[in-house]
Each structure stands twice: as structure tokens, then as C-alpha cells.
Amino acid sequence: MGRAVVAGGHSIEDPEPKYGMAVLGTVDPDRMLTNAGFRADDLLVLGKPIGVGVITTAAKRGIASEALLAGAVEAMTTLNADASRVALDAGSTGATDVTGFGLLGHLARAMRSSGADAVVAAAAVPLLDGARELCQAGAVPGGTGRNLAWIARSIDGEVDETTMHLLADPQTSGGLVFGVSPAEADGAVRALAASGHRGAIIGRVERGSGRVRVAPD
Numbered sequence: 780m781g782r783a784v785v786a787g788g789h790s791i792e793d794p795e796p797k798y799g800m801a802v803l804g805t806v807d808p809d810r811m812l813t814n815a816g817f818r819a820d821d822l823l824v825l826g827k828p829i830g831v832g833v834i835t836t837a838a839k840r841g842i843a844s845e846a847l848l849a850g851a852v853e854a855m856t857t858l859n860a861d862a863s864r865v866a867l868d869a870g871s872t873g874a875t876d877v878t879g880f881g882l883l884g885h886l887a888r889a890m891r892s893s894g895a896d897a898v899v900a901a902a903a904v905p906l907l908d909g910a911r912e913l914c915q916a917g918a919v920p921g922g923t924g925r926n927l928a929w930i931a932r933s934i935d936g937e938v939d940e941t942t943m944h945l946l947a948d949p950q951t952s953g954g955l956v957f958g959v960s961p962a963e964a965d966g967a968v969r970a971l972a973a974s975g976h977r978g979a980i981i982g983r984v985e986r987g988s989g990r991v992r993v994a995p996d
Contacts, residue, residue, distance in 0.1 A: 812871060812872065813874070816872035816958075818895070819985055819986045820960070821959060822983050823982040824957055825877070825979055825981045826955045827954025829910070829945065829946070829948055833948055834847055834850070834907060836919065837909075847907070850907050855952040859954060861971070861974035862954060865967050865974070866959070871967075878951065880926055880949065881947040882947070882948075883927075883946045887930045890991060893984075895988075897985070897991045898985060899981055900996050903982070904979070910948075927943065933989060934993065935990065935991070937994055942993075958984050
């Protein structure tokens with residue numbers, strides 16, 4: 780029996796009580812996706828829309844409708860098991876989750892680990908219904924600013940402030956971003972849709988050293 784170490788965890792400061800759990804297991808090394816496995820010329824596929832942080836912040840302020848909140852809950856409760864299977868079936872070797880550091884934060888870390896750069900087409904990134912409007916209304920989580928400050932030296936942004944806030948929006952139970960060859964990307968998106976995921980091709984990987992450029996489209 781091998782050993783495993785749990786290091787780190789979720790950091791949060793708020794008045795509500797919390798509890799946490801950890802799940803430990805083993806992985807087949809031939810079917811393992813890591814954030815160091817992205818390859819130049821891969822296309823980037825995102826498995827879920829983003830905007831959970833904005834919508835839950837708006838709900839706390841009483842400005843999110845029940846329908847919009849239900850959409851966020853549906854996204855959070857959609858598991859990534861099918862998305863990981865789709866990524867593996869498409870020949871992916873690199874993936875990262877999108878959680879507290881937002882899409883840009885997790886992608887920037889993955890690019891540094893992979894020794895590559897990424898170009899994100901902002902218009903292609905799927906958003907939860909109402910996320911942009913609520914963000915424009917000021918429902919921006921406190922973690923968004925911290926995320927942007929953390930990645931400032933790694934990001935070249937060519938879009939408006941609202942879009943940058945959404946791309947750095949902290950997610951709870953967000954989707955996977957994975958890299959696949961251009962020949963496999965459309966099929967991966969179709970497979971995601973067939974399993975109930977609202978996925979999209981959101982950009983590409985280039986040779987580089989850990990930067991992320993955000994282009995309008």
C-alpha cells in the first residue's frame with residue numbers, strides 16, 4: 780500500500796460554520812491528466828460555464844432571481860466525471876479544474892507548469908445566465924480582485940473590466956479546462972453536450988513560458 784499526503788486546503792473567512800472532507804485514491808498513470816500536461820498547438824476546451832461567484836454574491840445581496848441561482852446550483856452539482864472521460868477519450872494529457880482562483884488563475888498556473896502560453900478568446904467562454912449583468916451591477920466577489928492581483932504579471936488583457944472580472948471569478952465546483960488536438964476539439968465539445976455539459980472551445984496553447992493573453996474573440 781502506497782502513501783499519500785494531503786497538503787493545503789480551502790481558505791475562507793466568513794461567519795458561517797463550515798466542514799471539509801478529503802477523498803483519497805489511486806490513479807492509473809496511463810490515464811492521468813495533470814496541469815503540467817498542456818501541449819503547444821492544443822485547443823482549450825472548458826467543460827462548464829463560469830459565473831458562479833458572481834451569482835452567489837448577488838444572491839447574498841438579494842439581487843439574483845431564483846431562476847439564476849438555480850442555474851448556478853445546477854452547474855455546481857454537475858460532476859466532472861464525464862468531462863474527464865471526454866478529455867481522456869480525446870487524447871488529452873493536460874487539464875486543470877476551475878475553482879477558487881478563477882479561470883485565469885488556474886490556467887496561468889497550468890501554463891507555468893506546462894512551459895507554455897495560452898490565448899483565451901473571451902467571447903467564446905460560456906457564462907451562466909445573468910452573470911454578466913449581475914457583474915455589471917456590482918456583484919463582484921472579494922476574491923476576484925485578489926485573483927487578478929495574484930496573476931497580474933502573467934496576464935495580458937485586451938478586454939473590458941467586466942470581462943476580466945468574470946474570467947477571474949472564483950468558482951465553486953467549476954468545470955475542467957483541458958487541451959486537445961485541433962482534430963479532436965469539436966468532437967470533445969459534442970461529447971460534452973451529449974453528457975449534459977455546456978462546454979466550448981475557448982482558446983489555444985502556444986509555445987511560451989507561462990503567460991495568458993485574453994483576446995476579445
